[in-house]
Amino acid sequence: MLFRRIYQFLIVYLIGISFLLAIKTGLSLSDYVIPGVALIIETAEMAVKPYFFDVMNTLSVTVLGQFLSIIMAFTVGIAGRRSSWVGSFIKVTAYNIQAYPIVALAPIIFILLGDGFISRLLIASMICYFPLLLSVLGIMATPVKDIEHFYIVTGRMRWQLEVKIRAFENLTKLTTVISGSATLAMAGTIVAEFIAANAGIGYSIRIALYQSDLAKILIALFMIGIIISIYQGILETMGEQIKTKWSISKKGEIL
Amino acid sequence: MRTNNLTVLLFLICLIVATPLSAKEIKVNYRLKWLFNTSVAGDIYADAKGYFTQAGLSVDVKEGSPEKNAINELELNYADFGVASADQVIRALDKGAKIVVIAQLFQVNPMQWIYRADQPEIKTLADLKGRNIGITFGGNDETVMNTLLAAAGIAKDEVTITGVRFDFTPFFKRKVDVWPVYRNSQGVILKDKLGKEGEKVYFFNPADFGVNFVANSVVTSEATVKNNPDTVEKFLSALLKGWEAAMDPANEDFTLKAVKKRDTGTNDEIMRQQLIATRELIKPSAAVKIGTIDIAAWKQTESIMLLEKQIKKPVNIETRLIQIK
Numbered sequence: 066m067l068f069r070r071i072y073q074f075l076i077v078y079l080i081g082i083s084f085l086l087a088i089k090t091g092l093s094l095s096d097y098v099i100p101g102v103a104l105i106i107e108t109a110e111m112a113v114k115p116y117f118f119d120v121m122n123t124l125s126v127t128v129l130g131q132f133l134s135i136i137m138a139f140t141v142g143i144a145g146r147r148s149s150w151v152g153s154f155i156k157v158t159a160y161n162i163q164a165y166p167i168v169a170l171a172p173i174i175f176i177l178l179g180d181g182f183i184s185r186l187l188i189a190s191m192i193c194y195f196p197l198l199l200s201v202l203g204i205m206a207t208p209v210k211d212i213e214h215f216y217i218v219t220g221r222m223r224w225q226l227e228v229k230i231r232a233f234e235n236l237t238k239l240t241t242v243i244s245g246s247a248t249l250a251m252a253g254t255i256v257a258e259f260i261a262a263n264a265g266i267g268y269s270i271r272i273a274l275y276q277s278d279l280a281k282i283l284i285a286l287f288m289i290g291i292i293i294s295i296y297q298g299i300l301e302t303m304g305e306q307i308k309t310k311w312s313i314s315k316k317g318e319i320l
Numbered sequence: 321m322r323t324n325n326l327t328v329l330l331f332l333i334c335l336i337v338a339t340p341l342s343a344k345e346i347k348v349n350y351r352l353k354w355l356f357n358t359s360v361a362g363d364i365y366a367d368a369k370g371y372f373t374q375a376g377l378s379v380d381v382k383e384g385s386p387e388k389n390a391i392n393e394l395e396l397n398y399a400d401f402g403v404a405s406a407d408q409v410i411r412a413l414d415k416g417a418k419i420v421v422i423a424q425l426f427q428v429n430p431m432q433w434i435y436r437a438d439q440p441e442i443k444t445l446a447d448l449k450g451r452n453i454g455i456t457f458g459g460n461d462e463t464v465m466n467t468l469l470a471a472a473g474i475a476k477d478e479v480t481i482t483g484v485r486f487d488f489t490p491f492f493k494r495k496v497d498v499w500p501v502y503r504n505s506q507g508v509i510l511k512d513k514l515g516k517e518g519e520k521v522y523f524f525n526p527a528d529f530g531v532n533f534v535a536n537s538v539v540t541s542e543a544t545v546k547n548n549p550d551t552v553e554k555f556l557s558a559l560l561k562g563w564e565a566a567m568d569p570a571n572e573d574f575t576l577k578a579v580k581k582r583d584t585g586t587n588d589e590i591m592r593q594q595l596i597a598t599r600e601l602i603k604p605s606a607a608v609k610i611g612t613i614d615i616a617a618w619k620q621t622e623s624i625m626l627l628e629k630q631i632k633k634p635v636n637i638e639t640r641l642i643q644i645k
Contacts, residue, residue: 095414098395104415175487235391263457272458275390276630277411 067298074294078287085283100280108280113288116281120288123254123265124296126182129187130252133196135243137194142201145227156202163195167253171260185257185265191256192253193246200242204235240304251289345378346551349400353536355580358489358594359430359504360403361575362602362610366562368578371560375554383582394541401544401555406534407460407630412539413640414631418542421618422556425563426535428527428601431460434510437520439497445529454484454496461500463628464526464533470627471530498524502640504597506549508590511583514628532617532626535601543641556611556644563610567603613641 082105089099096104143154167188178184205228211232216222232239258267266285273281330636338552350573352360366372372379382399384390391412396562403425404412412419433453435442442448443470455462469479484497488510491499501507503523526533539558545552551633576591583591615638622637624630 092396095412095416095418097412097417098392100415172487176489260485268457275456275458275496276388277391277408 067295067302070294070298070301071291074290078247078290082283096280097277098279099281104280105283108278109259109287112284114280116266116285116288119203119264119266119269119285120292121269123251123258123289124292126185126257126265127247127250128188128296130186130248130254131193131243132279133186134194134197134246134250136191137190138197138201141198142196142205143224145202146231156206157200159195159202163199167192167256168260171257174258181262182187185254185262187248187261188257189253192256193250196249197246199244200238204238205231207231209234237244240308243301244300244304245298246295251293252298253288325430335451345373345376346554348377348379348401348551348555349382349393349399350374350379350555351382351388351390351393351402352401353390353405354384356383356579357505357586357600358579358583358591359502359536361579361598362425362566363403363559364578364582365571365575366559366568368574369556369562369565370579371562372555373478375558377551377554378458378559379555379558390539391419394419394514394539394544400536400551401540403536404539405460405464405536406618408624409537409539409640410622410631410635410637413635413637414633418429419539420542420545421537421550422536422541422545422644423560424534424613424618425537425606425611426601427608427612428457428525429464429533429535430505430601431533431535432503432507433461433498434491434501434507434521434524434525435498435524436494436514437522441522442498442524445474448472448498451472451497452480452482452495454482454491454499456485456500457483459500461531463530463624463630465512466622466628467533467624468529471624481598482638494641504594504601508593508597512590512593531624532568532614532620534614534617534621537613538611553644560611562603567610569599586604611617613643615641 082255085099086102088094089101100108141155143157145152145159170191171184174184174187178187209230212234213222213227214229216226254265255267255270258265259271260267262268266289269281270285273285274280350363352363354360355365367381382388384403389408390399390404391408391420393399394402395417397402401422409419409421435451439451440447449472453465455465465481469476482490484490484496484500488499490496491510492513500509501510501523503525507523514521524560538556540552565571572592572595576588576595579591580586580588586594618637618641622631622635626634
């Protein structure tokens with residue numbers, strides 16, 4: 066799965082670059098508008114190493130941000146699963162806050178928390194959190210009637226059991242959402258760095274943009290793509306392993 | 321006989337159709353560098369007063385933004401003329417773009433630094449020592465500040481450099497002493513805000529210390545200058561007429577009204593102050609003709625960029641400057 070992710074990304078990236086180069090050739094554009102192969106290679110030689118460390122820096126915030134958002138999404142999702150007033154309030158709040166663009170909230174975050182690590186982490190978590198929350202809310206709020214009915218009529222249903230049943234029955238959906246949210250967390254961190262930070266690949270992209278250096282941006286995109294593919298591949302593999310392990314260990318036993 | 325009549329009729333039809341075509345205005349796209357505000361007062365004025373129309377041109381004055389690059393648009397034929405900063409022009413030439421500069425709008429670079437008047441005034445470059453200086457990493461101000469520090473022989477550890485962005489909080493909180501601003505836009509706003517708190521400010525202008533880094537200029541493609549010299553002349557003449565009028569204090573009310581139509585978010589008094597500040601940068605003295613290309617300043621800008629490794633090779637900028645009379 067991991068290697069498939071990487072070569073799929075390479076195919077997409079190469080198609081993208083080829084498309085740009087075809088436009089460059091077709092319209093006789095200078096290297097300022099679209100860099101040629103020689104300039105991309107030359108820039109890569111110079112920028113790959115620093116950009117690798119920049120992406121790793123961003124990834125460290127991404128992983129932490131995603132972890133935080135998973136915890137938050139599950140906490141709020143579980144609390145808001147009931148069709149009570151509180152549950153419905155949490156759902157409405159989640160839907161509404163999602164509507165606010167992060168670029169509008171970011172300046173407030175930076176004024177309150179400065180432009181360091183915490184702001185990057187918070188923005189990454191926020192971008193990643195809402196889609197996760199909506200999925201978790203959707204899953205946790207939908208009863209698995211066939212199974213739950215048994216525990217309800219026998220008087221053995223507890224909230225922990227209810228959560229377990231619903232999570233187990235939707236495991237594939239949950240792991241897909243969690244691995245998918247990695248790209249959102251990465252995008253969130255990059256947005257935060259782009260708006261205000263002194264580190265990370267988003268910050269480097271901003272500098273490259275100031276200098277209208279598309280070659281550097283293409284290299285940055287390559288580094289982001291390859292590293293996020295590896296990270297997502299790892300998450301998917303982990304998800305598969307958890308699913309297999311859980312299925313074997315339960316084998317029809319009581320949850 | 322019938323054939324002759326038909327020929328005459330066809331000729332007349334062609335004549336009728338062709339006449340309005342020849343009288344039709346030439347469509348021109350003009351991409352600005354930044355959002356509509358007093359920094360582009362002359363462009364707005366020329367449009368609002370109909371100078372372009374009078375010159376037989378139908379000019380679409382398009383707002384700029386960080387993502388919109390006039391030079392890219394020239395190459396892609398989305399724009400016929402545009403406004404670009406000198407560093408953009410020199411970088412583009414370094415990468416093979418075929419563009420030329422036909423007018424220099426800002427005679428003094430608006431990119432300056434603001435600092436509180438309760439701090440010692442910066443009278444010589446040596447006065448920068450020990451200060452916490454804000455710079456936008458990757459921006460022009462970084463290049464200019466590096467040049468200033470090098471010229472003064474100030475080592476990097478003799479000052480504190482802090483990366484800054486749009487949020488002025490570090491300056492308000494006095495975490496950064498000297499903050500980079502566009503003198504005629506952010507500079508006016510900050511001066512006003514601090515003024516309300518009873519604080520006075522100074523501006524540190526690199527040009528006062530011999531560093532003339534050129535700012536916004538009007539650019540077009542080599543092909544346009546070669547193939548449509550008449551359009552270039554008409555466009556520039558109408559544009560500069562607009563700028564001359566907009567910078568004339570006698571036309572202040574009309575200028576502000578025209579800008580206000582496109583920049584509804586800025587309050588009237590701030591806008592008036594911004595116009596005054598813009599006037600000093602575009603037309604620093606009555607003797608200066610708007611649009612004059614300061615060749616020496618362009619050469620210095622190129623030298624600075626070479627020294628700072630912003631470009632790989634000399635671009636001989638003087639060969640790309642066309643002062644249209």
